[in-house]
Amino acid sequence: VIRPAQDCELFDWLRALYPIWSRLTPEMIRVSTQTAMAELLLSGCTTSSDHLYIYPNGVRLDDTLEAAAEIGMRFHAARGSMSVGESQGGLPPDRVVEREEAILADTLRVVERWHDPARHAMQRIVVAPCSPFSVSRELMREAAVLARAHGVSLHTHLAENEKDIAYTREKFGCTPAQYAEALGWVGPDVWHAHCVELDAEGIALFARTGTGVAHCPGSNMRLASGIAPIRAMRDAGVPVGLAVDGSASNDSGHLLGEARLALLLQRVAHGPVAGPAAMTAREVLEIATLGGARVLGRDDIGALAPGMSADLVSVRLDEIGLAGAGHDPLAALFFCHVPRVTHAVVNGRVVVRDGQLASLDLPRLIERHNALAAQLVSA
Template sequence: MPPAVDLLVKDAELLVVDGEREIPGGWVAVTDGRVAAVGGPGAEPEARSTVSAAGRIVTPGLINTHHHIYQNLTRSYAPAVNGSLFDWLTTLYPLWAALDEEAVHVSAYVGMAELLMGGCTTSSDHLYVHPRPHLVDAEIRAARDIGFRFHATRGSMTRSVEDGGLPPRSVTQTEDEVLADSERLIKAHHDPRPGALVRVALAPCSPFSVTKELMTATAELAERYDVRLHTHLAEDRDEDTYCLETYGCRPVEYFEDTGWLSDRSWVAHCIHPNDAELRRLAAAGVGVAHCPSSNMLIGGGTARVKEMRELGLPVGIGCDGSASTDHASLWMETRGALLLGRYRGGPGAMTARDALDIATRGSAQCLGRADELGHLRPGACADLVVWDLHEVALAGALSDPVEAWLRCGPARAWTTVVGGRVLVDRGEPVLPGLRDALREHGRIARSMQRLT
């Protein structure tokens, strides 16, 4: 008799292995943090621990390709919610100048708990406000405390208001400071090994917040250490105007001029490239983090996801900042992608399976981990979700469990597994430090928003 596996998730109404294979009544066997096998009824292996998925759908864990977790400290901040992107930023930058290690650690702990509850098993985070040192270290510490799979992207801003940018000088750094700390973080925390829980990428914030020299030097540093690159690109029409006035070219041309046009890069939003620019991005293998809710709430347009995918661009899902989207549910973002795709392109432009594929395999491509994340084939990292929809919401949804999962709802994770570890059980995070983190989060948020 073969040895018992570590964990068996069994009796699923439907197991979605990847975009090609689904197993009614399926099961997933996990050993040493990896998927050991998948199968159908009657062939389950012996297991040391089991999770029942009876009556529920099981999918690969959703992957978040763009976020600003610290912003949950200023979530739904009233003076900023109805402005343009630039108005929103200039209102909030002075508040974020209060960030310190404690604030970042607590916000990351709470934010990762929220991501897990929304079915997210891997997240990147773009921390670009650095009023004090070692803030990225603090969020990496939170990820390790939890056992969450985390891609920290070391953001940066060097162009303050005095230099023709948007942020105040209190949240910017010099180019030398940014490059030195970027190199330090890679050496201290980046794990290039298969199955890594923590990786580091480099992420100057945007064309209007850093210099061209820093963009170029960051691309060279990423090449030297073989890490990925991330930034905002073509998010707003004001960005087009800024790049034309400052650099004499449009954002995508500037992106190419600085050495970023490669399959090492993935970008957030990418709403306003023209047809020729989309083809250039696709030919280079640049990935796109599609952020449906944030784009709709700010009202600056939405990405042409159908055309991007047809051109071959890797497209993933991002929930974006907690102060613009105001939640961190990847299920909601995946549903938003379904709705926006159909709104833009008609009923045939997007299905629930398309949206799930974007949130799993597409996102994994953006992070450079398509071999081991975003699917449940044997050998993949054992990152999966058992989804819960109330029986009232599912009443009458009998013909297609995947469409029902995204069209009906709301859905949340009943069980979330990362690397074979159960981190959400029966809908609740299995995080012993969460209660204390929430109490401290409330205290820090009230202080930051000047409510105490």
């Protein structure tokens, strides 16, 4: 809720935050990673991917991986990057971008150091140049080659709003989906965030190639980006998973709350006739579980079944937010409000017990996070 970024669309929001992000430190990254993961775990999430694309003041992707291991969350860490600053026609200030040679070298380093391809792995690396308006086409191509040579996934932002579309058309002479296809950024090892403005041609391309989409309804509403065509994507066969985006663009990381937004927003998008059937509670559950697993390229998570990772959460049905909803507890998870889960198990490890984090002192974490946030914004 940083004041200059409260009432902005995507590009102005980024311009307001780039200078603040340039002051991030390794401790801020570790503490904020654990704070975000605590909120996710307490709201029913067992697996997360975070797209870190700014590395000032000695920050490394390793900071997030170490933080995730301590708290006990399964983590796909995305080595993001920005290489095209304002002086070259990009959106970010020059001082927050990196040299492309350094980006590729460090990406290879973290893949070799951290990526675990094994079934039930708790940590994997994703290769993730930030967006068409902050990296070169050459970096996108080379990143795709690197990722496929080492068997890791690819991720970026795509078609987030109308300005994003206009930038891609003006700069590259094509739509975002055409841009992705030309650079090798389609396939079952790729997923794109947002895709609010993905057109019919793009939806057909993603369906044909198995390219995934991370749906971020809260962030899309917060930044007035629009409503992603999730119904059309699902009907076409596009893999869709649920995401909360980040605290700067959502101001919440509550997975069940995000699923509720996904459910209701598709109904709003389709109006009073088609809307009620545009998204159901059971469908949004699938998007939040098996959908996310498919987008991440995993067949060992997302369901309670023999041979799958031991991930599960429990919810009390006698909470005030679920009062009177016991006749359909599953639907109640998404139509009603669940403040936090009672228990959570990730890969057999209890990480939430009786509504409290089992691995960290949450009040102490929040206290430190608040102190660092105040320091970051006021500097």
